[in-house]
Amino acid sequence: KQEVTQIPAALSVPEGENLVLNCSFTDSAIYNLQWFRQDPGKGLTSLLLIQSSQREQTSGRLNASLDKSSGRSTLYIAASQPGDSATYLCAVGSKGGNQFYFGTGTSLTVIP
């Protein structure tokens, strides 16, 4: 069974800093990998989706990379803002079936 780990569990940075969130997975036979953000009391909002054949995706200040061989993905946030404060989750889509496996998330606080 696919296991997904996110490190660190919590991160606090001053506004303006660039930061990296990590996601690791145990089975490299994946269909896709998706990064989400979750605000308190809300559902999950999709940020970036990387297909198994891709190495990275970019959206604005966000850049996600994928290295299947090492079982890792990173989410890079440039010039962080207080509005970026949220929990960030990664989800790995399985290749053999239609299941998604979630990490437990990284809680990010950006201090003004």
Added chain:
Amino acid sequence: GAGVSQSPSNKVTEKGKDVELRCDPISGHTALYWYRQSLGQGLEFLIYFQGNSAPDKSGLPSDRFSAERTGGSVSTLTIQRTQQEDSAVYLCASSDRTRVTGELFFGEGSRLTVL
């Protein structure tokens, strides 16, 4: 619809009562998922529907939990004889795996409180 819609957004019930939670997926999405998120915890998979195939019920925690999906669209998650440990946010998501991306979209969730 434009997005995944869930109702009710909040439900408070007494222990032992039955509850129904509804999910209306994005139009045309063949895959529908239910997850549970307890306070401060990660997402727990409950059940998955794909088209007309038999659902994957492997995540349902007990036989008090059941779900159906009518006409390949709207889904209802039913919890019978609710217990306090059922208190959580129940999240629904849909995806269209027949496309290349298979991107997953979530609703805002239904927060269940069992007194």
